[in-house]
Amino acid sequence: MTTALIILIGTIVTYVIYRASKIVYKKWPLPFFHPLLLCPLILIAIIQLSHLDPGEYALSSSLWTHMLGPATVAFAIPIYKHAHLLRKNIMIILTSIAAGTLVAIGSSLLLSLVMQFNGDLLISILPRSITTPIAIEVSKTIGGLPTLTTVFVIVTGVTGGIIGPYVIRLMALKSPVARGLALGMGAHGVGTNKAMEYGEQEGTFSTIGMIMAAGMTLIWAGLLIPSLLQITIL
Amino acid sequence: MVLKTITILSQLALIHVFYFAGVGLAHILSLPVPGSIVGLVLLLLSLFAGIVKLEWIEKAGGWLLAELLLFFVPSAVGILNYKEILNWQGLETVLLILISTFIVMAATGFTAEKLYRRKRKGGHTS
Known part of the structure; x- marks a missing residue:
């Protein structure tokens, strides 16, 4: 098969199964049917049962992975439309995301120590709350394994997309700013996708939360994480 | 239908221009930030400066954001x-x-x- 044909098939198959997963989730909104859980599981089953090479699947679906780049650029649209909201709430945003990023790194570190994770695994899990491309940068900076970090980022996204609505209900988060920031901080793009279901304002705060979280984690990676690791591991 | 597809595709192309500009700029200046984020900033500045009108990108942008989960699937x-x-x-x-x-x-x-x-x-x- 030529590469072009492989890509055509992978693109279409992935899209069709994704659409079907979304329909299933809309009809039965159970956590287990979340599209980012159901769709990959079906694809994994297909790949395993037909003895396909996972590397070949990655190539065949690379058009969709590529779209993450332009999609990140497109986040400029909700920010532009709601710029006044951001200006009005800038202190809330900065404080909440500072708290969120520190809790993200701190709780990952503490839980890793409790569960007795070692070296690579521990370091690679620290930047998991932020969007993939920057998580990879942070992982490199602090001496983790970028590929392992990518897996943790995805698991964080799936988990956060599922538990987000429960957290919002449990913590009685009523304001769009609190809902959006919680989702964007906790589950990057996947959380932001969920936030947009709540409303445009939630989506905007989530977008800005996601970007700020990535920026602040980059700063912590330079200033804070190295000394944290030195204290806890050595 | 055809017209709508052409609109979305040309808007998608415009968003790609910003994406590739961001990737290029991040590479040339060896910024510690991914190109897509640089692209986001470029697009945002262009929107504020009035160089790009919201209507030029809104349809494709909306599609990209609505189908974000699809891009995580692989x-x-x-x-x-x-x-x-x-x-x-x-x-x-x-x-x-x-x-x-x-x-x-x-x-x-x-x-x-x-x-x-x-x-x-x-x-x-x-």
Whole structure:
């Protein structure tokens, strides 16, 4: 098969199964049917049962992975439309995301120590709350394994997309700013996708939360994480 | 239908221009930020400067944001390459991520909600 044909098939198959997963989730909104859980599981089953090479699947679906780049650029649209909201709430945003990023790194570190994770695994899990491309940068900076970090980022996204609505209900988060920031901080793009279901304002705060979280984690990676690791591991 | 497809595709092309400009700029200046984020900033500045009109990109942008989960699917399938974490420790890892993500969302949301309420109250009295 030529590469072009492989890509055509992978693109279409992935899209069709994704659409079907979304329909299933809309009809039965159970956590287990979340599209980012159901769709990959079906694809994994297909790949395993037909003895396909996972590397070949990655190539065949690379058009969709590529779209993450332009999609990140497109986040400029909700920010532009709601710029006044951001200006009005800038202190809330900065404080909440500072708290969120520190809790993200701190709780990952503490839980890793409790569960007795070692070296690579521990370091690679620290930047998991932020969007993939920057998580990879942070992982490199602090001496983790970028590929392992990518897996943790995805698991964080799936988990956060599922538990987000429960957290919002449990913590009685009523304001769009609190809902959006919680989702964007906790589950990057996947959380932001969920936030947009709540409303445009939630989506905007989530977008800005996601970007700020990535920026602040980059700063912590330079200033804070190295000394944290030195204290806890050595 | 055809016209709508052409509109979306040309808008998608325009968003790609910003994406590739961002990637190029990040590379040339060796910025520690991914090109897509640089592209976001470029597009945002162009929107504010009026160089790009919202209508020129809104349809394709809306589609990209609505289908975001689709773009994560191949990476999620990529977990197949990490069979070694599909064991007991893998289960522990998922548990860790679940607990930590819960705490992170709760802490962030709690802080924002408290500050929001205080600000609103402050606004009424002053």
